[in-house]
Amino acid sequence: MGLARGWIEFRQLAVNPSDVAWNLFVVAVIVVVLLFQRNTGVDGSPLPLAMLTLPSILGMWVAIGGYQGVAAALAVEREDGTLLRAKAIPQGMVGYLVGRVVSVALAILLTLVLTFAAGLVLLPDLAGALGSGWPTLAWVVALGMLATMPWGAVIGSLVPSPNSAFGLAMLPSLGLTAISGIFYPITALPGWVQALAQAFPIYWLGLGVGSALLPDAAAAVELSGSWRPLATAAVLGAWALAGLLVAPGVLRRMARRESGSVMEARRLQHLQRP
Secondary structure (H helix, E strand, O other): OHHHHHHHHHHHHHHOHHHHHHHHHHHHHHHHHHHHHOOOEEOOEEEEHHHHHHHHHHHHHHHHHHHHHHHHHHHHHHHOOHHHHHHOOOOHHHHHHHHHHHHHHHHHHHHHHHHHHHHHHHOHHHHHHHHHHHHHHHHHHHHHHHHHHHHHHHHHHHOOOHHHHHHHHHHHHHHHHHHOOOOOOHHHOOHHHHHHHOOOHHHHHHHHHHHHHOOHHHHHHOHHHOOOHHHHHHHHHHHHHHHHHHHHHHHHHHHHHOOHHHHHHHHHHHHHOO
């Protein structure tokens, strides 16, 4: 039931005009960034800055999609009664959560495909990397989703409103993006900023996707001059394990608190707003 639900929700997203426009807007912004960086060099690397940036952007989007996609959906569907209806069906919450994970994962993959396709137009040299790099790309993206989606569920369960979910998921993600070497190598940042960025998944997702799509020579501008695959797996795995331990309890607590009277109180509160 959850798999079918997730596929239906994804198909609706793929043809919804506002969602399509958002995906195209994201891709357009990335293309503009790559255009400005295409002829910019990086000290210590033979590759243009745009070649280093695109894989990092793909990794960043896995994290932002995992955090914000799940958090916003949970917050909205708690408000409109979707969770309450799922709670009333045997195993309904399990089906709901499976469906949400499937739909968000497919939405993230759709954005990655669109972004990569646009990047290939500007950076055709990336095409050759898929032949040998796709296994690494697959496990990094899968582990990155596991490292971020549970925490998106935690945020969506705890926030009081959908607007709060957007702010608490998106704003910290943007802040971490700024210090994680997504748009410029992290080695150019102060040491304490480097240490802070390495504590969170966004940096490691960018590094992992870069290891899949870029030649080994590109690692020269990374910390330690290498791709550090074991460290990438360890940090993302630690975030995934912690999230999978914390999220179920938070979700169960949120589901227990949902009732018809709570929904009615929310409805009356919205009606009283000017």
